[in-house]
Amino acid sequence: MTSSSKIAVRELPLFPLPEVVLFPTRPLPLQIFEFRYRIMMNTILESDRRFGVLMVDPVKGTIANTGCCAEIVHHQRLPDDRIKMLTLGQQRFRVLGFFRTAFAKLVLLLIIKS
Numbered sequence: 001m002t003s004s005s006k007i008a009v010r011e012l013p014l015f016p017l018p019e020v021v022l023f024p025t026r027p028l029p030l031q032i033f034e035f036r037y038r039i040m041m042n043t044i045l046e047s048d049r050r051f052g053v054l055m056v057d058p059v060k061g062t063i064a065n066t067g068c069c070a071e072i073v074h075h076q077r078l079p080d081d082r083i084k085m086l087t088l089g090q091q092r093f094r095v096l097g098f099f100r101t102a103f104a105k106l107v108l109l110l111i112i113k114s
Contacts, residue, residue, distance in 0.1 A: 009096065012050065012051060012052040012069065012093070013040050013043070013044055013051040013052065014051065014052045014054060014067075014098075015030075015037065015040070015051050015052065015053055015054075015070070016053075016054050016055075016056045016063055017053060017054070017055060017056060018055075018056045018057075018058045019055065019056075019057075019058065020053070020055055021055050021064075021068075022053040022067070022068040022070055022087075022089045023068060023089050024068060024089045024090060024091055024092060025088070025089055026088070026089045027086060027087070027088055027089075028053065028070060028086075028087045028088070028089065029084075029085070029086050029087075030084075030085050030086075030087060031082060031083070031084050031085075032082060032083040032084075032085065033082045038081060038082070038083060041072075041075075041083055041085070042083075044072065045072065045075065049071055049072040050069055050070065050071050050072075050090065051069070051070055051072075052067050052068070052069055052070070052093060053067050053068055053069075053070050053087075053089075054067035054095070055067070063095075064095075065094060065095045066092060066093070066094050066095070067092070067093055067095070068089045068090065068091070068092055068093070069089070069090040069091050069092075069093060070087035070088065070089060070090065071087060071088050071090050072085050072086075072087050073086050073087065073088050074086040
């Protein structure tokens with residue numbers, strides 16, 4: 001890590017996706033239909049509009065230890081309560097640990113900014 005890198009530790013809602021990797025500055029369109037993730041996204045939309053995206057290996061059942069913070073840049077609520085959204089990758093992070101909340105996992109993470 002270079003001396004110009006900034007490190008911050010924070011809690012971030014986690015959205016694991018099978019075989020999907022998000023990179024900084026890249027868009028990721030999502031359609032949120034599962035009840036617990038609709039609740040999570042509603043909470044995120046009321047705060048800083050950021051959540052962590054981590055890749056899940058569906059064969060091994062493992063979650064990556066590095067991911068990317070996503071920011072919701074546009075969203076649309078559908079009549080059946082699904083949410084269509086466009087997110088944009090922000091900074092990478094490294095997972096320090098997990099803990100569970102009522103609606104989804106949250107992750108304690110290390111943000112790595114270049």
